[in-house]
Amino acid sequence: MIQQPGYRTEPWAIRERDLDLERLAQGESVFALSNGHIGLRGNLDEGEPNGVPGTYLGGFWDTRRLPYAEAGYGDPEQGQMVVNVTNGKVIRLLVDDSPFDVRYGTLGRHERVLDLRSGTLERDLEWTTPAHSTVAVRSTRLVSLVQRSIAAIRYEVRALDRAVRVVLQSELVANERLAVAADDPRAQSAQQADLLAVDHDHAGLRALLVHRTAGSGLYVAAAMDHELEAPGSELHEVEASGDVARMSVGATLQPGESLVLIKFLAYGWSRKRSGQALTDQVLAALTQARATGWTGLLKEQRDALDAFWEHGDVEIEGDPALQQAVRFGLFHVLQAAARAQQRAIAAKGLTGPGYDGHAFWDTESFVLPLLTYTLPQAAADALRWRHSTLRRAGRRARELGLAGAAFPWRTIHGEECSGYWPAGAAAFHINADIAAAAARYVEASGDERFEREVGLELLVATARLWMALGHFDADGRFRIDGVTGPDEYSAIADNNLYTNLMAKRNLTAAAATVARWRQAADELGVSEDEPGGWLAAARVMRIPFDERLGVHQQTEGFTAHARFDFAAAGPDSYPLMLHFPYFELYRKQVVKQADLVLAMHVCTDEFTPAHKLANFDYYEPLTVRDSSLSACTQAVIAAEVGYLDLAHAYFREAALMDLDDLEHNVRDGLHIASLAGAWIAAVAGFGGMRDDGGQLSFAPALPAAIARLRFRMLYRGSTLEVVVERREVTYALLDGPAIVIHDRGEAVELAAGRPVKRPLEAPVKRGEVPRQPPGREPRHQGRHAAT
């Protein structure tokens, strides 16, 4: 493992003390700001040098051709990709006759801080020009969580030792050139969309560019306005042309004097509205932002974050690095989701171009559990986005000869964009994942309107899919053949246990929901008999089990396959997919990511405690975690079966995935689902929270390294606080109506102001902790190891 210089361990901030140009692209992801609608990578204000320049808009996409050496029927011919839209972050600085560039002159100081409570990225530096003039620069950037279309930057340059002439150029730049680099074949297309210039305008200190995508025909408008604070006279001019708009301001600064520029940025896009309507929309947003003012924006941002942390914070005592990482993760999940508002939440959020900006099952299976209990409106919005794509999913199902809805494995706008079907379209479990997320949200929120408008139809459409996908075999069992489960190192296999159990849940939940909304179900054409068929299939769902080994099978026949020869592969062969053909992986016992183990988390009551232990012991030595969607689930089940230190190690891996760049691809964007997984590891792992089966239950236990864990959850309109200590757990209702929860199987009634304490026993010492494949031990040996 490469030792990363990394960031300082602080509870509420990510602080970078020095600028390392080698790690520039990683920092751009870590320091990305977003509200789910606008995403600004943490590129330097002056635009260059950069790793990956990036400005993204939620749900905005262009098309790319998907080529095949040998195409098959149903292979999508056109994909979608996130677009690096007009860059409004750029503020260039000229000091005397030297353009500010960190690669020239002398950088006396350079610090950046992502403040998790103020929701700002601060930059503080001192630079001496090649001609020996020194200036101090301080910039503060925010993307407003309150005003969805708005970002803003305060940029201050100050003369230090002698008088300098300075010029600031604040720009909007479209069609920036991107560096191309990706060795993960799925990570990102080398193609880059071109934006076609449609309109440009300027007036006063304001300028605007309107562009259109070449393939998808979407319009995007970006506008900027400015406020200036200069010590004396200052000169400024504004210009705009097709791909560039520029506001330039020049001033002479005496030592100690500053020039301050406040830049308000507004973005909007639309598929249906005209360029003129968009223009007006962003100009109105700018007007509102200027009315709010810079300090107003800062205050709104702080208030919004205070409210989030009030419900969402997770406190961990005993592991400061983990504490920081968990908050970093929560902050970025918030940024990805807060104002996404019925657009896809991408796997990378709006932090980078990785995976072409696509959303996967990550959203429903890892991000929504967190949002459901901390920011429920965002969870509902994400599901409303899925619901808005139902017509496309229905068309896809019919194209595949199926019924109901077949949601895409990867997409931005709802069409299938997977170019390798065995690990894409065949992963039908995404449909059950969506159904489970909808059921979970309804269960946790009690939101009946959502259930009737969104949940019901999602559950019915996916239940119908499973009935078309599966069949009753000669033994009368319901089988689902030839699909791919979460583990992408197996594919096109029969009776994937995770898929079958999730389909079972899907069918059962659909039947229950139809029973609650019989009239609305009529409108969807659900006959009186149809739910009975769903329940019949659910009852006899095939669950593969190996009698000889006494463990469940990930897929039918899995345990008869040869074990992958990890020793022969050697420690430099990870991720295996870059060193072995899928052919070799699919046919061996090797697991990319939690699959059966995930089933044990989300379908907890389908397994006895003894089977959970046996299964974990069996699959752990086969699981290489070549996906970021694994550590958090392994943490949850390791905790449940009693491997608490191992659970802690996995918790750290999930939480530190990006701060420590464990998969060496943070340059392409953050792993939003792994960051959300850190919350899952905390709450479902050491809190033992389970929410399947219509009740909220807990079974807390702490590892040696964590002295105290506190988290809060929104449940049925109430705020629940759980404090886990070594010998006791405290459940408290902070507000809202009384609720019933379960603590280790026993019902506990909670009312506001009457916390309940329950003792915890010392965890049973497990003798033999299962070993991971050599070289794939949990990766917590880095700088954070010594906590």
Add this chain to the structure above:
Amino acid sequence: MIQQPGYRTEPWAIRERDLDLERLAQGESVFALSNGHIGLRGNLDEGEPNGVPGTYLGGFWDTRRLPYAEAGYGDPEQGQMVVNVTNGKVIRLLVDDSPFDVRYGTLGRHERVLDLRSGTLERDLEWTTPAHSTVAVRSTRLVSLVQRSIAAIRYEVRALDRAVRVVLQSELVANERLAVAADDPRAQSAQQADLLAVDHDHAGLRALLVHRTAGSGLYVAAAMDHELEAPGSELHEVEASGDVARMSVGATLQPGESLVLIKFLAYGWSRKRSGQALTDQVLAALTQARATGWTGLLKEQRDALDAFWEHGDVEIEGDPALQQAVRFGLFHVLQAAARAQQRAIAAKGLTGPGYDGHAFWDTESFVLPLLTYTLPQAAADALRWRHSTLRRAGRRARELGLAGAAFPWRTIHGEECSGYWPAGAAAFHINADIAAAAARYVEASGDERFEREVGLELLVATARLWMALGHFDADGRFRIDGVTGPDEYSAIADNNLYTNLMAKRNLTAAAATVARWRQAADELGVSEDEPGGWLAAARVMRIPFDERLGVHQQTEGFTAHARFDFAAAGPDSYPLMLHFPYFELYRKQVVKQADLVLAMHVCTDEFTPAHKLANFDYYEPLTVRDSSLSACTQAVIAAEVGYLDLAHAYFREAALMDLDDLEHNVRDGLHIASLAGAWIAAVAGFGGMRDDGGQLSFAPALPAAIARLRFRMLYRGSTLEVVVERREVTYALLDGPAIVIHDRGEAVELAAGRPVKRPLEAPVKRGEVPRQPPGREPRHQGRHAAT
């Protein structure tokens, strides 16, 4: 089914009476001439109109990029494709001032005949110009089976009603433009290679062009020389430039007078030799051809074909259309293989650009059985070609983490060119098919030198592959997981029965061959213990069987899958691969082509007669024959289990595949393996010939429609003749040392001059003949149905 106008039924010729421009491309394939080194499609002499202009050289290829929407490790990035090389067939005719083109003026008569005994394509026509002059044209084309580098054309134009001025232009044309049309995604890449001009020259009536491929860097030289017979004075000139060489001759013909042009063509290519060496090589070939002369070439051709028919002919009484089709097939297999000489025999031979000119398992599994017994040297050459690619196959095996050799699924030069691995690289059975072909050739020929030089190493390398691919499971059985069998509507499955049985044969044959060539095996590093391991694996090879149904399983778990809903798909859904995604096909019980049924043919003694019948009855209603490699095998097993009329129908389908254009893709080239399969249907079907297990055995039986079947085979240096009649079979040794064969289980000793007659009983009437999927009954309803 579209009623094809088709060809006249004649025993030794394919005669086309009228020119149908709609079917031009199909005719170009049917009338293609080849010797395995040069392939000339049956394009009209004057070059246009054409369907697919084509001039090919065996083993000659250029590269093409293989693109992927999401690439995986080990996916080949570069493919190979056959090249349409310099076209030397072109002879243009100007009559007075009208260029001869069948689309203009009036075609009074147009007949083409492919003569299966003279090995020539004759064309006879009468054309009246738009200005009302009429000429008769007669051309005869041949590709020499004796002089490998030589083709020749005799072109005669005669004035009929009045004097005409005529000009003939005989050309070499490189970089012709191709029409692009293919709806089978695997059929052919839209890309067309460019040839780079290297050299050109002319002298006397001779001209020459040398080109180089852009990607693969191969050199090709094409040269022409001419002889002229003109009634009086004639003018001629010769010119050559980069892509065109032209010999023009003009004459005035009085009514009844002719101008005759004899064109000698020579082709050569090389990867290693210089352009100059190639130039000399083709000029030398031209010199030899001119010395032989046109009539000499005709005579050599006739002699070579007489010799082939002497061993190879199959006589069928009672079905003239089938008789013709079988000879047509034998002729084209001969053309594909005769002088291929250690280059790949492509699936389309050299008759068209289909499948990019690649060779598949077709060669070893369908073409070589025929060649082994009729043209054994060509079988040995084809296997020597495979052997010459062993180093590349070894590299591929290591790339896949395996051992021994992994031969490519599709290739021209030996590298894997499959762009969809589940139906390409995963079809490892090709390695056992190659091993079986080598063992068969050794067994049939007794060629010990070949066994030591080629067979031993092929068998050892493939045996090692199986040991790396398979493993011993907890029951002690040897399993081969995650591979694709012959049926391309299943993929990546465990224990494909065909693959496992063929691997068993491979391992056993390798051990036996090592025992015979112990010292040579030492040189290959085969330890004393290694063959013991092979035999141990072979002994416990896993054979999936469904106890409840009493049938073998095509792959493990196959019979538990849902049956494909043929009724819902409807009769317009074939081939299914163009209407359903692979996802849907793989997970259902639907069979593209004989797979388990093929195993019952080539591993006959692994099945009891009762299992053969039960298996055939079970798989027949699942088999759609969306591949041309199925009907012949179904004919063989239908005959064995007693469905003789069904066998006859399948025999006809295999034989008439191309003459009736049953798969609507003859335009891209002929189905050489299906044509060879017609021989298999005759000899292994109604002759009941089996050659696995070290003995040659027969079990003849005729369907109602065939009164008599006669075929000959070369076996251990002897010529065996088998005559099957309704009540008796006669085995005769025509020459060579005595041999022992088996007739229905009994050994029969045959010596020259002492034929043995054995009675045949009337076949048992089977009650219920299994039904094919609706709409997929054997396709013999066409013009040939009324025999």
